[in-house]
Amino acid sequence: MKDKIKWKKRDTIGWLVMVPTLILFAFFVWEPLIENIRLSLHSAVGYEIKEFVGFENYIKVLNNPTFIKAFKNTFSYTLWSLAIGFIVPIILGILISETVHLKGFFRTGIYFPNIVPGLATVWIWSYFFIPGKTGVLNIMLSKIGIDAQAWLTNPKWTIPLIILTMTWKGAGATALIYMANISGISPDLYEAATVDGAGIWKRIRHITIPSIAGIGKTMMILQIISVFQIMYEPMVMTNGGPNGASVSLMMLMYQYAFRDFNFPAAAALSVMICIILVILSGLYMKLTKSSEE
Amino acid sequence: MSKRDLGKKHNKFFGKYEDKKDGVIRGFDVHSTKVKILCIIIMILCLSFVVVSVFPILWVFLASFKDIKEFTREVSIIPKSFDLSKLQESWNALKFQRYYINSFISVGGSVICAVIFNGLLAYGFAVLRPKGYKIAYGLVMWSLLIPATTSIVAVFRNINLVGLNGTFVPLWLAFGANAFYVVIFKEFFQEIPKEILEAAKLDGAGVLKVFSTIMIPLSKPIIMVVVIFAITAAWSDFLLPYLVLNGSGKETVMVKLFSFKDTPTDAVSVLRATLFAIIPPTVLFALFQKQITDGATAGAVKG
Numbered sequence: 001m002k003d004k005i006k007w008k009k010r011d012t013i014g015w016l017v018m019v020p021t022l023i024l025f026a027f028f029v030w031e032p033l034i035e036n037i038r039l040s041l042h043s044a045v046g047y048e049i050k051e052f053v054g055f056e057n058y059i060k061v062l063n064n065p066t067f068i069k070a071f072k073n074t075f076s077y078t079l080w081s082l083a084i085g086f087i088v089p090i091i092l093g094i095l096i097s098e099t100v101h102l103k104g105f106f107r108t109g110i111y112f113p114n115i116v117p118g119l120a121t122v123w124i125w126s127y128f129f130i131p132g133k134t135g136v137l138n139i140m141l142s143k144i145g146i147d148a149q150a151w152l153t154n155p156k157w158t159i160p161l162i163i164l165t166m167t168w169k170g171a172g173a174t175a176l177i178y179m180a181n182i183s184g185i186s187p188d189l190y191e192a193a194t195v196d197g198a199g200i201w202k203r204i205r206h207i208t209i210p211s212i213a214g215i216g217k218t219m220m221i222l223q224i225i226s227v228f229q230i231m232y233e234p235m236v237m238t239n240g241g242p243n244g245a246s247v248s249l250m251m252l253m254y255q256y257a258f259r260d261f262n263f264p265a266a267a268a269l270s271v272m273i274c275i276i277l278v279i280l281s282g283l284y285m286k287l288t289k290s291s292e293e
Numbered sequence: 294m295s296k297r298d299l300g301k302k303h304n305k306f307f308g309k310y311e312d313k314k315d316g317v318i319r320g321f322d323v324h325s326t327k328v329k330i331l332c333i334i335i336m337i338l339c340l341s342f343v344v345v346s347v348f349p350i351l352w353v354f355l356a357s358f359k360d361i362k363e364f365t366r367e368v369s370i371i372p373k374s375f376d377l378s379k380l381q382e383s384w385n386a387l388k389f390q391r392y393y394i395n396s397f398i399s400v401g402g403s404v405i406c407a408v409i410f411n412g413l414l415a416y417g418f419a420v421l422r423p424k425g426y427k428i429a430y431g432l433v434m435w436s437l438l439i440p441a442t443t444s445i446v447a448v449f450r451n452i453n454l455v456g457l458n459g460t461f462v463p464l465w466l467a468f469g470a471n472a473f474y475v476v477i478f479k480e481f482f483q484e485i486p487k488e489i490l491e492a493a494k495l496d497g498a499g500v501l502k503v504f505s506t507i508m509i510p511l512s513k514p515i516i517m518v519v520v521i522f523a524i525t526a527a528w529s530d531f532l533l534p535y536l537v538l539n540g541s542g543k544e545t546v547m548v549k550l551f552s553f554k555d556t557p558t559d560a561v562s563v564l565r566a567t568l569f570a571i572i573p574p575t576v577l578f579a580l581f582q583k584q585i586t587d588g589a590t591a592g593a594v595k596g
Contacts, residue, residue, distance in 0.1 A: 007424060013500050014423025021414035022429055024470035029436045032447030039447065047450045092342060095335050097316050100309045102339075109343030111586050115574045116350060117529035119550045123567045124349050127356070127560070136352060139368050172346060173589045180590040187315050194319065200328065203317045229440050232532070236554050250442065257446045258536070270443040281438050 033274075039267035047263060057268035061256075067269075069244045070252045073159065074228060077248060080163040081227040086220055089171045093178030094208060107179070110172030118169065122236045125165040126152075129237070152238050155245035162233050162246060174219055178212055185211045221284040225277055249273055307332070350571065357568045361561045383565040387549070393569075395538075396528060396545040402465035403527035404520055410469030411519070412512075415478030416504050420490060437472040442532060449536050459541035464534055468527060474519050481515040482508065518588040521581060525574055546570050 040057050042049045096106045128136040129151035138148040152158050189207050231250035240247035257266035310323040322328045358372040418430050452463045493503050531547035538544050550570055553563050
């Protein structure tokens, strides 16, 4: 009991070991979070805080017509990423798990895009999506007799195509995580199901899918959190166009900060984004908890 | 003759399925034609996934050999000639050697910081566990959920306040505060048997000595994972480097690639710059394929 309360020398040493890193966390993560909130409630010249203005910055941001667009687009990005980006790795993972030949080759192959830096990825796909005859995808379409498409310049396609680009880069890495989980499923389960007369589809439906549901939920929330912050992809590929069809919340934040140098407005917007993300994470935790009970 | 030979022929391909002890399709399924066809379809699909994954990267290599006229006029994938001097020309014109050196400096420092700082913190969380460490641990875990880019404005402000703008230092140190790496290290450190550490302590080794002579050598595999993560992340990082380094003469490859969006540049130069940007990670991947693909799943341990 006594040494539970007593502060020992090794506690001091322990903290001394941890303090340098904690200072870095404070400098790069925690203080900026609080600073953002403070900045968002003040007016400022450059970085210098002038006076308290309450929620004025927030109201200004909310009344910006681009905000509504960016807000809708960001949700559209998220929905498309759930439709495309979430499903593709699961399919990849299940199918590659079922191969016995060239498995290592498949694993390496689908992971390859993941090591391509994000910026390089968006530049590469910008060339694939060139709307004229010389766009890579249009060259390939012309070989099978299909007319050149507008790709990113068609506002209806812009967001799904950007999501497709992100999926190309990320799906392989996520698929490997699913594969690791699938290989951990006990073979007995499948054998038992087979004895009960379950065909291949039924085994996937009733054994494989439920077994990866847990990791799937985690991957989903991680994906929502990351896609919600989509920024440089539309910035480089479309510059938010055509006509604002692909502008995202984070891109708007960047514009406030580093194009208009309106730091308080940028801070207000990022606080709002943070709140949405925290709500999403909270919702997720609640959902998983209630489904476990 | 045919029936037996056909059977044999199939065995070459499907024989291996007989030994398949995991997954949905099992050895005993492969006797029906339907399942055999399914196996072939799956193979073809997986091959096409690899083609889709690899082709765009391959295309960059091919298209970099086109000159601007060929690139904008010719409807073709394969270039007319493979002339390395064209790449050399762009390399010199874009001054890429300088960007490479800057990137290497930035990546090197970032990797060292990522291992030392996050490793030390995880050492505290997993082994030393001083009183009250749970508060710090909670805060670190909590910052896993808060995306870093949302507070980029305030981070940049801090960097300006301490006068480190235009230097590599903030980029290095930023890698020292990564909750994800801390978690990876902590999970691993917890598995190290307590007895080894206790024995060292009895021998009179100090806390830091235990860390450097026991923890680090025992943790080589996990350090490798973090090093590879940090190399790819630092090489690809551009937002903070752009804000901190642009215009300072210390621009990295990614800063250059990012700044193309504001400066009109001909397509072929951008394409070749993209090629230069993906060569180092590709080489790294070629050398450490196994560690990298294994590391991809190790990172998800925490789920």
